[in-house]
Amino acid sequence: MGAAPEIHPRPAAADRRDLAWWVDKSVAILVFTGGISAIVFILGIFVFITKEGFGFIFGSLDIGGFFGSTKWRPTSTPPTYGILALLAGTASVTGLAMLIAVPFSLGAAIYIAEFAKGKTREVLKVLVEMLAAIPSVVWGFIGLMVMNPLIINAFDVPVGLCVLNSGVILGLMAAPIMTTIAEDALKAVPDTYREAAEAMGATRWQIVWKVVLPAAKTGLVAAVLLGVGRGFGETMAVLMASGHSVNLPTSVFDSVRALTATIAAELGETSVGSDHYRVLFTLGILLFVVTFAINLTADLIVRGIRKK
Amino acid sequence: MAKDAPAIRTERLNLYYGEFQALFDVDLAVKPGIITALIGPSGCGKTTLLRCVNRINERLGYVRTTGRIEVMGEDIYAPGVELAQVRKHIGMVFQRPNPLPLPIRDNILFGHRIHREGPRVRRAEEDRIVESALREVLLWDTVKDRLDRKATSLSLEEQQKLCIARLLPLKPKVLLMDEPCSALDPKATQTVEEMLWELRGAYTILIVTHNMAQARRASDECVFMLMGKLIEHGPTDDMFVTPRDSRTADYIEGRYG
Ligand SMILES: Nc1ncnc2c1ncn2[C@@H]1O[C@H](COP(=O)(O)OP(=O)(O)OP(=O)(O)O)[C@@H](O)[C@H]1O
Ligand SMILES: [Mg+2]
Numbered sequence: 001m002g003a004a005p006e007i008h009p010r011p012a013a014a015d016r017r018d019l020a021w022w023v024d025k026s027v028a029i030l031v032f033t034g035g036i037s038a039i040v041f042i043l044g045i046f047v048f049i050t051k052e053g054f055g056f057i058f059g060s061l062d063i064g065g066f067f068g069s070t071k072w073r074p075t076s077t078p079p080t081y082g083i084l085a086l087l088a089g090t091a092s093v094t095g096l097a098m099l100i101a102v103p104f105s106l107g108a109a110i111y112i113a114e115f116a117k118g119k120t121r122e123v124l125k126v127l128v129e130m131l132a133a134i135p136s137v138v139w140g141f142i143g144l145m146v147m148n149p150l151i152i153n154a155f156d157v158p159v160g161l162c163v164l165n166s167g168v169i170l171g172l173m174a175a176p177i178m179t180t181i182a183e184d185a186l187k188a189v190p191d192t193y194r195e196a197a198e199a200m201g202a203t204r205w206q207i208v209w210k211v212v213l214p215a216a217k218t219g220l221v222a223a224v225l226l227g228v229g230r231g232f233g234e235t236m237a238v239l240m241a242s243g244h245s246v247n248l249p250t251s252v253f254d255s256v257r258a259l260t261a262t263i264a265a266e267l268g269e270t271s272v273g274s275d276h277y278r279v280l281f282t283l284g285i286l287l288f289v290v291t292f293a294i295n296l297t298a299d300l301i302v303r304g305i306r307k308k
Numbered sequence: 309m310a311k312d313a314p315a316i317r318t319e320r321l322n323l324y325y326g327e328f329q330a331l332f333d334v335d336l337a338v339k340p341g342i343i344t345a346l347i348g349p350s351g352c353g354k355t356t357l358l359r360c361v362n363r364i365n366e367r368l369g370y371v372r373t374t375g376r377i378e379v380m381g382e383d384i385y386a387p388g389v390e391l392a393q394v395r396k397h398i399g400m401v402f403q404r405p406n407p408l409p410l411p412i413r414d415n416i417l418f419g420h421r422i423h424r425e426g427p428r429v430r431r432a433e434e435d436r437i438v439e440s441a442l443r444e445v446l447l448w449d450t451v452k453d454r455l456d457r458k459a460t461s462l463s464l465e466e467q468q469k470l471c472i473a474r475l476l477p478l479k480p481k482v483l484l485m486d487e488p489c490s491a492l493d494p495k496a497t498q499t500v501e502e503m504l505w506e507l508r509g510a511y512t513i514l515i516v517t518h519n520m521a522q523a524r525r526a527s528d529e530c531v532f533m534l535m536g537k538l539i540e541h542g543p544t545d546d547m548f549v550t551p552r553d554s555r556t557a558d559y560i561e562g563r564y565g
Binding site: 117192193195196197198199200201202203206210211214215 | 369391392399400404406410422
């Protein structure tokens with residue numbers, strides 16, 4: 001060997017900015033802008049809605065009449081804004097939807113997570129995801145064109161656009177997401193629990209009932225809550241399948257009108273800034289608060305699971 | 309069944325994980341009422357053999373077994389055998405303590421409840437079952453005031469004792485244990501060993517261990533396995549002093565991993 005070997009190769013200039021540096025910087029800026037604008041948009045929407053909605057709340061709201069009256073007559077003179085019937089419409093449709101969706105989706109989730117194997121399981125999962133991807137207007141269409149004549153014929157009633165129709169449609173719509181989330185909750189139960197129970201001679205159903213379901217309880221509640229939130233906020237399908245008439249329902253064959261559908265149907269026909277225009281925003285706030293509360297609860301529950 | 313008939317007997321037992329053969333013609337006879345240790349280097353098939361005895365291996369869809377296993381004289385692979393009944397009499401303790409995420413009390417009563425025939429037993433009767441199971445594993449005094457707490461809140465040592473205790477209400481004939489102390493510190497290991505020694509006699513215990521000292525201290529007989537084959541089986545004292553097979557000697561002296 002000749003000259004003294006270079007033990008420490010000279011470091012590259014410490015301030016060199018290569019391509020990777022520029023890529024990194026620009027991606028960081030892009031992501032930051034994306035994130036910030038999402039927040040800005042949400043705040044913007046929130047400000048817009050509250051400005052209009054609170055305008056009504058502080059201007060002409062009479063709380064007792066608003067929540068206590070079934071008379072939603074924004075176009076008569078003088079107009080009355082009672083949302084009790086709308087609330088009842090939303091509640092009855094969502095309630096029926098959950099009655100249908102909860103057992104179906106929990107059943108499906110249990111089957112997929114605990115009993116189905118290999119191909120069957122994969123196919124079922126894809127099917128459930130495909131169901132979740134059906135646009136809500138298509139569901140509304142099914143309500144109008146399929147369920148409506150079906151109900152008229154089966155129950156011998158004059159109209160088939162009613163609580164039953166929209167409840168079934170909404171239940172079918174909410175089921176896929178509930179199934180997916182419930183299945184995740186079941187999957188999150190460690191297999192060692194199942195193994196322990198199986199080694200003690202528990203049957204598969206005993207394992208599901210006594211070990212897996214209790215362990216996944218909170219996740220399942222979250223799944224149900226998210227389904228409720230979905231049903232509560234759904235507009236198009238309910239608008240098409242519920243009959244859209246203001247009504248305190250006394251049977252599942254009564255037509256009803258939902259909060260969401262009211263906003264969708266009436267907002268285009270009001271003059272900007274009028275009381276009617278603003279009261280629709282108040283309904284928006286109400287929906288927002290309720291769905292927010294539901295989602296927040298579900299989220300807190302799910303977080304609770306993760307921490308354990 | 310003759311008085312000294314083996315509690316567990318395997319005959320030409322072969323096991324395949326898919327294409328891979330993990331056990332080769334294993335013939336084993338485990339005597340009742342004593343502690344038999346299963347030793348051998350990592351991957352030699354100890355866990356696999358143990359998990360054949362209650363057929364929990366079959367959780368994996370791709371496992372295939374040939375040969376015969378009798379537990380207390382009964383062929384557990386016979387057609388028409390109900391797995392739930394087989395497993396009721398054969399308790400298993402796992403490497404990682406795996407209590408169910410239920411209160412301590414419900415953990416102990418779990419097996420009892422799933423196998424109960426007829427109406428629900430009275431609370432006093434359940435209390436008695438819980439107490440006697442916990443006493444048997446020397447855990448009663450430590451947990452008697454917190455039976456309603458989640459079992460997962462216990463220390464690992466307590467959890468592992470609980471996992472043994474929950475088997476006892478079913479009055480199992482055989483207890484299978486797969487390195488039950490490997491997750492425990494030396495002191496906890498010692499107390500669990502002492503407890504096992506207490507259980508000796510009432511139950512036939514087959515225990516897998518990696519720990520030579522433990523096998524030597526806490527077993528009556530020893531089974532040495534290598535690469536899926538049973539190499540040697542005899543009284544622990546003899547095996548550790550005068551092993552018959554040179555491979556056993558090599559292993560005991562630490563020449564395998
Ligand atoms: N589920 C499985 N699928 C495929 N091969 C497996 C499976 N479990 C174990 N094996 C293989 O079978 C052989 C025996 O494994 P086993 O777990 O019984 O060994 P072991 O003696 O218990 O080892 P250790 O002391 O590490 O626990 C090993 O070669 C292992 O790779
Ligand atoms: Mg092992």
